[in-house]
Amino acid sequence: MSTIKHLINGEFVTDTGRTADVFNPSTGEAIHKVPLASRATVQQAIDAAKAAFPAWRNTPPGKRAQVMFRFKQLLEANEARIAQMISEEHGKTLEDAAGELKRGIENVEYASAAPEILKGEYSRNVGPNIDAWSDFQPLGVVAGITPFNFPAMVPLWMYPLAIACGNCFILKPSERDPSSTLLIAELLNQAGLPKGVLNVVHGDKEAVDALIEAPEVKALSFVGSTPIAEYIYAEGTKRGKRVQALGGAKNHAVLMPDADLDNAVSALMGAAYGSCGERCMAISVAVCVGDQVADALVAKLVPQIKALKIGAGTSCGLDMGPLVTSQHLDKVSGYVADGENAGAQLVVDGRGLQIAGNEGGFFLGGCLFDHVTPDMRIYKEEIFGPVLCIVRVNSLEEAMQLINDHEYGNGTCIFTRDGEAARLFCDEIEVGMVGVNVPLPVPVAYHSFGGWKRSLFGDLHAYGPDGVRFYTRRKAITQRWPQRASHEASQFAFPSL
Amino acid sequence: MSTIKHLINGEFVTDTGRTADVFNPSTGEAIHKVPLASRATVQQAIDAAKAAFPAWRNTPPGKRAQVMFRFKQLLEANEARIAQMISEEHGKTLEDAAGELKRGIENVEYASAAPEILKGEYSRNVGPNIDAWSDFQPLGVVAGITPFNFPAMVPLWMYPLAIACGNCFILKPSERDPSSTLLIAELLNQAGLPKGVLNVVHGDKEAVDALIEAPEVKALSFVGSTPIAEYIYAEGTKRGKRVQALGGAKNHAVLMPDADLDNAVSALMGAAYGSCGERCMAISVAVCVGDQVADALVAKLVPQIKALKIGAGTSCGLDMGPLVTSQHLDKVSGYVADGENAGAQLVVDGRGLQIAGNEGGFFLGGCLFDHVTPDMRIYKEEIFGPVLCIVRVNSLEEAMQLINDHEYGNGTCIFTRDGEAARLFCDEIEVGMVGVNVPLPVPVAYHSFGGWKRSLFGDLHAYGPDGVRFYTRRKAITQRWPQRASHEASQFAFPSL
């Protein structure tokens, strides 16, 4: 059982302290050990990043972009290897792993447009012979803390853009599936990144706290659960850092009576059960407007849920793999029991699934609840498993009120052909990412990702234009040159240009 | 002695609780009482704002802009009256008061471009027949807490833009000089703002804490001292709010050997002594590169400082009025004594100034220290008075190191004719607002205002483009319409568009 290494200052670094096991959730076996960095190790990474900053900051954005162009090539060349690693440690299918990598690469593409996206604004003659412009300069050392569910994509939301903006980066990936993350980071170094600009440190709360407390770390990007997001936002901002902390979700899909139901069912199947629902953009609630839609939906879903092809993620042609850990399997199963007890109708029960040859794996079949009500725990909390809840309402307005009343506001979507319904929904729903007939409205890399309410803490969303603003600080310059022949009087009053 | 009122839901509201005195600093006499709002009064304002939000949010930006066009007209029509009010309660000269109002009006002009500045980004075909766009929606109820030194301008940095973006606003202005602030707010109501969209509540820490703690308040803008800025940033963010908190400053002007010294002296006189130095962008340190520059600078400054025309702000043709309060006069005088004790050379001592006919006023003449060193309190701390410190260095690099080592990073400027020096300075100085031969590089309203380091807590600067982003939340919409003839398969893998 090999031990994974940190990547600090361009070198793989062995740690001598605490470790954790990394499992293959399809077999239930521990396959690697991952070190849990001490504060000293984190500081080593910070020191490397700090040392690399002055030269990297002064590297023209167009040159920094060249590294991103090469990084994209290397990622594409290593797609199969990366997908295999993701699947082995996370459990998601190979196709799903390749899919997340692809979306991650789109962020590398966006970062390769560094000279374009870093442009400031220039104003000639803000006053007589006075010019002004804005410049977006890097912050220095910034850090990212990323979750298990997208070991490739979520880190790629962060560091390519941060680095293209001229920062140096410390990444603390999830300790549950760190191998693909580490390989990807190493590929960026191979692409020509100067040493120390990107550093990967594995760890747990000790490492996180070290990053929060280090005065050299100027900004923190986090994706994970809401309690931790809130903790990091409060602790980071208390120390004067800028923080964007993305948390939990409970994403509703509204099905209108005029929805194209066959397509909506296809969409929902993927959005609810893909990656076992372990996605912050997964659809976990289907809100049906009218019983007719609900009944038809259930009728179409049940056979498809029962037909889900489930197995070891690293096999081909599957729909779902296992959940990520044994603990998480227990937790999700607990929610299913809780929903039954609360009176929801468990239409499909995925518990007790055994996969031949993978008996130790953390498998759970797709579950479907009907007649779920807003007071139930399975409605209020994020389950993060292959469990879809159907709530029945009488109108679009009622559906929207339900969504607006929920504490989370990450993603949502509506299935309809009707322009008026779609426009009303897009306009007034209090959710940051909205799909119209798009079940997982993850914005493309040149827009930005972020939820509202308790799904995101911070002013600026992740990646895209907001990401650029997050990873830079604005400098405003106002300039005039002395005119040879003029002597100006003192101006004691507040100046207008 | 009249009692000032709150402005809540379009009505002037009397409060029955605690009050504070408002002084005329030119005479030393209390001239008004100002109520200090209880939590209940603050909540009344929040309720009014919340009730006004749905309709205001849905008012098209172009219509919201019309209110700002009329507001600008009313402000211009009332300039003299507003300047008089500012001068009476703050002490600054009438010309200075008119100057700050003018810069405030520029922010109203920027807000009147609401339809332009609120544009989102639209992408056709992010995937086949899939479109995406971003929409910048208002936050709801937001609040601003503003300082005594710019009772007209700083509130106008905040609420015109916040309101033009569709928010409803609670303003808690300084309790030391609230009259002009209140009049200006009333003019916005006269301009046709629906009631409840803007509310003004006077108060102290109780009111501030009520705003911080109210869950309805989604964002806080603050300008004041660094300890309070830090408190509000930490307390506000801890509650999940977005906060921009602007704090203290120690703004250095660098004089290069090739500076046009006559113009630099004129510039410095205004920037150091205008408004008694009670400006967060005032120049309080002149860094001379070489003794020759320093000696010449002192020789030129001394007679001008001694010739400063000082008197009651409401008189005409003056350079300086009094400090804002008796306590502040004592504090600034204490810094002068401290500088002397620490070994700085007090070249001009403005203490003990008596203005005939205004013997009770809080006057202090201009003070000049030479041979100040970085370890002295007068160098390290913000004095916020008419005290200029000269520090002597040997090179531009040394000057820049000094500035970069200071805890504040609000504004700075360089006096030179040399393109290389100016460019190096603009690029590498760790300060948010930089002037080249411009002593007070306050960005124009269509750029944004903000310092670095401990001068600003938050991601986004005040007013201008950053202000728009601060007062809005990004919504990302991804849309496709079902194609009549197509049935799509479920996609379990993470989708690429």
Added chain:
Amino acid sequence: MSTIKHLINGEFVTDTGRTADVFNPSTGEAIHKVPLASRATVQQAIDAAKAAFPAWRNTPPGKRAQVMFRFKQLLEANEARIAQMISEEHGKTLEDAAGELKRGIENVEYASAAPEILKGEYSRNVGPNIDAWSDFQPLGVVAGITPFNFPAMVPLWMYPLAIACGNCFILKPSERDPSSTLLIAELLNQAGLPKGVLNVVHGDKEAVDALIEAPEVKALSFVGSTPIAEYIYAEGTKRGKRVQALGGAKNHAVLMPDADLDNAVSALMGAAYGSCGERCMAISVAVCVGDQVADALVAKLVPQIKALKIGAGTSCGLDMGPLVTSQHLDKVSGYVADGENAGAQLVVDGRGLQIAGNEGGFFLGGCLFDHVTPDMRIYKEEIFGPVLCIVRVNSLEEAMQLINDHEYGNGTCIFTRDGEAARLFCDEIEVGMVGVNVPLPVPVAYHSFGGWKRSLFGDLHAYGPDGVRFYTRRKAITQRWPQRASHEASQFAFPSL
């Protein structure tokens, strides 16, 4: 009968040459004489504009904007007087005249955002210590030639923006209804515009040719018929000028089977008969998808067309006034006859209308043709009168093919509730301005106006962001400063930064 004057260099100027009569189309009587400028008079205006340019160019955009803010106020204060003038000479109703003025004022508002819309782009470090930025500088003297149908709005599309960008302007308005245009121009002078920055010269082809041929005129904006647009584009560009020339239109409305027919009928009535159809965005063809829609449409339209309230434009509460001239009345009536002869079904015949008390007026009632086919002249040509043609098709695809095959591509709209249909239409229709349930999709002032195909000649559309680009020339600056200590070798190869 008074003679209208030119407005040159801030003065009203009498001309001694040729004149034309200006009629009141509601009475058929000549009410003014308008001078037709000689080449010498045009040159006088050009000379004034050229002389005013250097100072105006150097006036900061923020100061130029102040003139626009005041202009807006004056326009609003004079709305009734302007509307009366428009109605008297053009014949449109007072409400319609006020409506066009309002849209014109929106362009003044956009121009008042000059400092924002003139921002260039700034890039630090395009190479080591090399910066680059863009600056959008005014062209110098530019000219506009505007049509009779919007004597207030179309000139306001042009010169406020051109002038806010720093240019000086010569306007040649329509000689048929010049009074309101002249008054509006005079109001801009009253708003504080320096003399010579805006000049108004009345005239005909001689004046137009003088503007085309003058080397001092750097750009021409034209709105009128396609043959003249084409002439001006060819002649202007041949002389190296930049030209945007907007010509004719044949705007189709597509009615889908799911359209909200009552609202669509209301929309069509205004869009087809408002201002007697003398609008380049008027709907002149209704394309019905299916006979059912067509039959229902005709049934609903007929009584409404017959009920149109028609009279002297200056009366209140009317739907339509007269056509602009006796000749135009004959021309439109000729098209009605031609349609009948070609076999179209004339469902409502508006010819022979007499308005009691206004027997000399150029009146024509609303006309409706059904069963129009693409080969008929009434389909192929722009009628510019109150004549609506119904074409019947079997599918959206057929409707779109019809529109895409027409030589014009100015505006179009679709009536539907269906998102898929609307999206397909917006995406693939070869028309510059598209409405979804919006019959006159004239873009708001902060977007830009322009048709495709033979409706516009030029790269850039009118007003809005394209207008800014049209009235400015891009300057690209690349800057570095010599580094004191370095000596650089010659680089004979093509440099990469």
Added chain:
Amino acid sequence: MSTIKHLINGEFVTDTGRTADVFNPSTGEAIHKVPLASRATVQQAIDAAKAAFPAWRNTPPGKRAQVMFRFKQLLEANEARIAQMISEEHGKTLEDAAGELKRGIENVEYASAAPEILKGEYSRNVGPNIDAWSDFQPLGVVAGITPFNFPAMVPLWMYPLAIACGNCFILKPSERDPSSTLLIAELLNQAGLPKGVLNVVHGDKEAVDALIEAPEVKALSFVGSTPIAEYIYAEGTKRGKRVQALGGAKNHAVLMPDADLDNAVSALMGAAYGSCGERCMAISVAVCVGDQVADALVAKLVPQIKALKIGAGTSCGLDMGPLVTSQHLDKVSGYVADGENAGAQLVVDGRGLQIAGNEGGFFLGGCLFDHVTPDMRIYKEEIFGPVLCIVRVNSLEEAMQLINDHEYGNGTCIFTRDGEAARLFCDEIEVGMVGVNVPLPVPVAYHSFGGWKRSLFGDLHAYGPDGVRFYTRRKAITQRWPQRASHEASQFAFPSL
């Protein structure tokens, strides 16, 4: 001697008509034949492009960008081969050829940001429940006509961006050095471009006229001499096309008394003699402010000009190769004689240069004229050879007047340390591309390239943001959905939203 082929619809196509010889200017020998396309061949290319358009237009920009990413890789992989081809047919040095390719690749990088640079603007609620946005759609078939002097770079200014915007392209490269251009186009096909999207047709005036006259060709980009630029602009626009036609230049460098002369001399040597001065951005006039600067400049230039390493471009380590053709050698030599006759002082005479082993090559040594005056032909006309003219003036103002009076306005630069001089120069010089201590201020790919006055005909500059606007047409959409419960009255007056 091989015959070069056309590249039409993804295939190499042999032509049977007229041909021209392609020479190696270093040896004077014809090395290839190039076909001169007939109208029929051009039409074949147009037909292919037209057929490819619908599918390419509908390919999402993000997918189109993928082709550009791969194209960049292939160009980098083939750099040496391409440089060799350029050098062989054009004569420039290998390093110079590699340099132009690199700048060309930067345009491919910019095109790979297609999804970012194609974003339109979105406005919610331009009126109640009415939204508006802009979409930038491709034009269809567009064409480019490119000069001999940059066979790699100038075509890469055009078609990557045009194609990334969704257009299909016909390129007619220079018939003097077509091989590298063809190879590069073939590499784009290898990168995955669908057949027909890019087509290369060799030819002369017949091919050019066929492109001008073809109604399917919607836009023309041209780079070459001013007479041809003017012809293409007039003929293209006359047919309603959009045209950007870049012509000649006479680029002045101003040397101020405070210039860092050693660096300026290095810069001038490269800018005047690099590529034998056959660059539209070459410096051909040095304007010295004061005789002292002029004398020092001459003293430093003479030995360097005499030391220029000249030889066959394909050799390594050279400064200059031959001129492009025998005719051009004669023409440039004629200018040198003309300058002598006109009284300019010929300080260095490069005529009669023989390169051992390359006696047949079209070589000319560097030439330097002093005391050139504005009335001389060598000052007024573009020589396009290794001839630098020194003009002596007394002030910056005089230098600027000289430049502003010249008919061309492509590029210019100033050598100074002084901020005031640089700012004045940048602001008021009537030239499109300005360098401050940068001798060849060719804008980076994310800004745009274009001269003023008779150096460019058209509204929009080449590549960068202007290139995007040139290769797209703006569509403005205004949308509202019928509200279920509302019936709207007809609005006959002009609508305000």
